Amino acid sequence: xxxxxxxxxxxxxxxxxxxxxxxxxxxxxxxxxxxxxxxxxxxxxxxxxxxxxxxxxxxxxxxxxxxxxxxxxxxxxxxxxxxxxxxxxxxxx
Numbered sequence: 001x002x003x004x005x006x007x008x009x010x011x012x013x014x015x016x017x018x019x020x021x022x023x024x025x026x027x028x029x030x031x032x033x034x035x036x037x038x039x040x041x042x043x044x045x046x047x048x049x050x051x052x053x054x055x056x057x058x059x060x061x062x063x064x065x066x067x068x069x070x071x072x073x074x075x076x077x078x079x080x081x082x083x084x085x086x087x088x089x090x091x092x093x
Contacts, residue, residue: 035060043093045070052093059083059092 035057043052060066063079071093074081083091 033060033064033066035066038066042066042070046093055091056093063092 039053039056039060042056043049046052056066059080062083063077065077065080067073067076067080074092080092081090085091
């Protein structure tokens with residue numbers, strides 16, 4: 001009886017740990033990305049780089065991804081592509 005309780009406790013602890021890891025990372029990704037570096041490249045050709053970096057950083061943290069290149073390629077990161085401002089304009093550069 002004690003062995004069964006011990007196994008059940010270990011199993012439940014593992015499930016709780018997996019759920020914590022899954023919900024603590026954006027969209028289930030189990031790795032962290034370097035938002036500042038990715039956004040620096042993404043905004044390297046922007047006319048207003050500080051505004052671009054602020055918006056990109058916000059989008060990157062929420063979505064956990066940044067499309068490759070300095071513009072376009074948003075199909076790679078649908079969350080990033082679908083974010084809008086309060087005015088309904090495209091948020092992410």
